[in-house]
Amino acid sequence: MDREVEDLLRELAPQVLGTLVRRYGVFDACEDAVQEALLAAALQWPAEGLPDNPRGWLVTVASRKLVDQVRSEQARRRREDRIALATPQAALLSHAADVEPGTDRDDSLALLFLCCHPALSEPSRIALTLRAVGGLTTAQIAAAFLVPEATMAQRISRAKQAVKASGAPLRMPEAADHAKRLGAVLHVLYLIFNEGYTTTDGADLTAPTLSGEAIRLTRLLHRLLPDDGEVAGLLALMLLTDARRPARTGDEGSLVPLAEQDRGRWERRLIIEGIDLISRTLPRGEVGPYQLQAAIAAIHDEAEHVDATDWPQILALYELLELLAPNPMVTLNRAVAVAMVHGPAAGLDLVSTLESDRRMARHHRLLATRAHLLEMLGELDAAADAYREAARRTASAPERRHLTSRGARLASRRN
Known part of the structure; x- marks a missing residue:
């Protein structure tokens, strides 16, 4: 076409x-x-x-x-x-x-709210949003999420039936329910973008169709709600993050971590747009989690090289983010910032507090972060073991290869 x-x-x-x-x-x-x-x-x-x-x-x-x-x-x-x-x-x-x-x-905005109706499960909201609002075919959505087309067709069908059963009309929520429903819409768009930027499983690191569609839909939402700070914050976050995509993969699709990326390959157009957007949004009113995450992304993108990163400012923003939206993944990211400001031992102390969290204790990202901080501390044997364990726990082939390679490299250094 x-x-x-x-x-x-x-x-x-x-x-x-x-x-x-x-x-x-x-x-x-x-x-x-x-x-x-x-x-x-x-x-x-x-x-x-x-x-x-x-x-x-x-x-x-x-x-x-x-x-x-x-x-x-x-x-x-x-x-x-x-x-x-x-x-x-x-x-x-x-x-x-x-x-x-x-x-x-x-009626695009009302349609977005309808596709994110509380009666729907999160996977159903995502699928229905991509189909009804995004205009993607069932085959495209299934391919992006690495499931059979028949499986995705059933999910979309169930979602449509749930909307019908709810009896919900196509209209904006009442004022009292608006903020909650908008939060659900933003969360769905955020999840779609994240799945596209770093797929949870499969052979490829990214699914550009999903992240590109999330950006397009968030642009639409921002056009319809230009004065909402969190909508603008989410769009800025997506732009500033997606700008790094060209440098995220190396030969044969291998993962390149942020600290090792060639920043000359980042898309300056997206960075400029994202920084301008969040710079205009932050002073306007109440600051929310998406705006804070966008501000953190802007600091990373503004640094000409990794050593120029303003880690104290990033740490301060993560501390504020953790107050506004407590989440173990936010704490894990804060641990990295703590390590960069106060040393890897301090970062490891914070990581250890997450080991009792059932959502994170065996998550590959926690293990990978621990491995990285142990490597910074010079404990190469423990770091190699943590990298290998993290590799065993991820379903993403590029992440698995990257973590396995890091562990093997450290093992060779100690021999």
Whole structure:
């Protein structure tokens, strides 16, 4: 598919779906109809050229696809009653015949909130967001998460059924529930980005489709909520982190840690945009966890070389982050900053406090951090053992190779 057409379809997908769901309800049937319309556009537009009103074209075609579903004998038993509850069938048919989508509002934000409904599990929220708002196909989502397409199709189907069962309309949450629901949306986008930046398992270190989609959706959210500090903070964090992607892998996809990366390969355009965004956001009002993480990322990205990193400032930000959003992974990151400011022994003392945390005690990142600090301390035997144990516990092949290599290198030094 032509790249321009692909980008346009992904931009329009949530707008078209939002229009249909607002008009007709029945999220699952509308989503199926929109996917068919997107497929039709992907086949026709590159050959015939873009229509004068691409969004209107998609709304019209999707509405007609929905009508076809209602008219079909098989679909009538599953969908006709549900659609009738949302709008009389006659009105549905007349809408499909004469659609004026140019006057419709953009329901993308409400659609994001609907896909992150509390009735859904976290994996379901992620899958449904990527499908309904991101415009990714089931096959693309399945490939990104390294699961069979049939498995992902079932997950998406269950998510759509859960939305239907909840009876939730397509509208923004009430004011009292807005902050909580927005937090869920941000968390889903954060998880999508993290999975794309460092995959949890598989042969590749990154899944650019996921991290790129997370950035695109967060840009959309920032456009819709330009005054929300945490939305801006999350976008800045993604930009500043993704800027390092070109330097994160070496030959044959090997992992290159931050301290060893060629900073000349970092994407300066993303760094400049991210720093500008977080610099404008921080002074505006209440500071949240995503803004603090973005500020930490900005300090790393501003350092011309690893020795120029302002570790005392990073440590201060991690201490504040731990107060605002206590989390064992934040504590683990703070331990590294403590080690850089006060020495590796102090960092190891903090790491040891996490050993009683059931979420972290056997996590490969805790073991890898302990190994790194032991190496800094000169305890090479213990560091080599910790690297090897960390390698055994990660499901990511690039991380496993990197940790195994570090352990082997230390073992060779002591012989």
